[in-house]
Amino acid sequence: MEGNTSKVAKLPTPSNSNPDPWEPRAASLKVRSYLEMFGPGFLVGKPPAVGQAQFRGVEPGPHTPNRRNYVFRHDLITDALLWLSGMLERNLWIAGPTRSGKSSFVQEIAAATGWEVFEFCGSKDKRDYDAVGGMELVQSGNAAVSEFMPGALLQAMLSPAGILLINEGDQLPEAFWTAMHDLLDNQKIYVPALKREVRASRHFRIAVTANSGGLGDVSKLYRGVQRVNIATLLRFSHMRIDYMREEDEIGWLLTEVPGLHETAARVIVRTAAEMRSAFVGSINVNAASTSQALPTSGDKLELVLGLQQCKNWAIRMLAYEQASWIKSANLDPMQEALMRTVLNICNDHSNLHQVEAVKQMLQSVRARTKVTTKAKQQASTQSGAQQAAPATP
Numbered sequence: 001m002e003g004n005t006s007k008v009a010k011l012p013t014p015s016n017s018n019p020d021p022w023e024p025r026a027a028s029l030k031v032r033s034y035l036e037m038f039g040p041g042f043l044v045g046k047p048p049a050v051g052q053a054q055f056r057g058v059e060p061g062p063h064t065p066n067r068r069n070y071v072f073r074h075d076l077i078t079d080a081l082l083w084l085s086g087m088l089e090r091n092l093w094i095a096g097p098t099r100s101g102k103s104s105f106v107q108e109i110a111a112a113t114g115w116e117v118f119e120f121c122g123s124k125d126k127r128d129y130d131a132v133g134g135m136e137l138v139q140s141g142n143a144a145v146s147e148f149m150p151g152a153l154l155q156a157m158l159s160p161a162g163i164l165l166i167n168e169g170d171q172l173p174e175a176f177w178t179a180m181h182d183l184l185d186n187q188k189i190y191v192p193a194l195k196r197e198v199r200a201s202r203h204f205r206i207a208v209t210a211n212s213g214g215l216g217d218v219s220k221l222y223r224g225v226q227r228v229n230i231a232t233l234l235r236f237s238h239m240r241i242d243y244m245r246e247e248d249e250i251g252w253l254l255t256e257v258p259g260l261h262e263t264a265a266r267v268i269v270r271t272a273a274e275m276r277s278a279f280v281g282s283i284n285v286n287a288a289s290t291s292q293a294l295p296t297s298g299d300k301l302e303l304v305l306g307l308q309q310c311k312n313w314a315i316r317m318l319a320y321e322q323a324s325w326i327k328s329a330n331l332d333p334m335q336e337a338l339m340r341t342v343l344n345i346c347n348d349h350s351n352l353h354q355v356e357a358v359k360q361m362l363q364s365v366r367a368r369t370k371v372t373t374k375a376k377q378q379a380s381t382q383s384g385a386q387q388a389a390p391a392t393p
Helices: 034-038 048-052 074-085 102-113 128-132 152-158 174-179 181-186 246-256 262-280 307-321 324-328 333-341 349-388
Strands: 029-033 054-058 091-095 116-121 133-140 143-150 162-167 188-191 196-199 205-210 237-240
Touching: 029 034, 034 054, 034 102, 054 074, 054 102, 074 102, 074 205, 074 237, 091 102, 102 116, 102 162, 102 205, 116 152, 128 133, 128 152, 128 174, 143 152, 152 162, 152 188, 152 196, 174 181, 181 188, 246 262, 246 307, 262 307, 262 333, 262 349, 307 333, 333 349
Parallel strands: 091 205, 091 237, 116 162, 162 205
Antiparallel strands: 029 054, 133 143, 188 196
16 A cells, blocks of 8 residues: 555544444434244244233344345244343353354344344454454555444444344453453443443444353364363353254255155155264264264264255255256265265264255155154045045935
8 A cells, every 4th residue: 555554543433413433322212012023933832912912122224134034933032022121131151053044043143133144253363352343454545544343343343233143152361351340340441552441332232152051072073172161151141052853854945945845855864863863972872863874873963954045955855856957967966965964064974974864864854754754644634534425325
């Protein structure tokens, strides 16, 4: 860059409504019904009056996520709304296995209620100032000036209603969390580059997603997980998100992938469920469904399918069913789609047993699903025949 470099922090331009650019903007409240926020599916098994219950949310901002086709889990909604309302701790720690939908849940609850979301991804090398922001060189005319650029944390604090979403929170070092204690307690932080304290909006919230609850990874599934100080963990409310229930996931998949047959969706979801169980070690990966594909009974599967991977698998399968190269090579569209969705991760000889284990899972699930479907069809046919038969005089 040409010209001289100035190291004077350049502040945002003040406005008439907010003369101090480092003071949070006021939020415009918006009352929403549960039916509006979570859709008619929320009322299944509930009295209709529940849909008219209201929550005081906020008007959406430029960083409010867009609404998507999302299945809200009833047992999680209450705690999430208590967190957003400020009736509990304003800091929420969400634990759960990989690809279970932890970050998606925060994004979708924000989309439903109007909160803005600002994301920060944790790692062992990150420090608090990485989230706060720092000085960056920008071009101003012919000169390069050093201007303070707020990071995800400050942007969320200054938003009328902002959520700082910290992903992989248990990967962050202890020094990061110790530096954050004042913010977790008092909703304020001192920013050396600005030589001042910045206070957050009263609607500011922190959500942390992690594979562990903060006390380390006893399963040894996730590299880089740190044990978090109990003094930090007690500053959070805690929630766990596991994988979706089978019927909910099948319904979601059928909605997301038009043209997908219910039987195929059921096979995909059930295979994903077996892979997840083998991944977290809750089933023996050498059980009957997988034969002896993995070398020892103590081995865990290192592959897992989340919702998006299941969707990708289904989309590929439908495309492969019409592909001439699949037909000419006499390939199985469902298995080939699974290979290209996730199994090709295992591209060396030492991991091929993982591929064989998943293939055997798939074949076992297909066989069991085919038998179940056939039995249901027979039962339905018999029931229809009995209803159509004339009464005996």
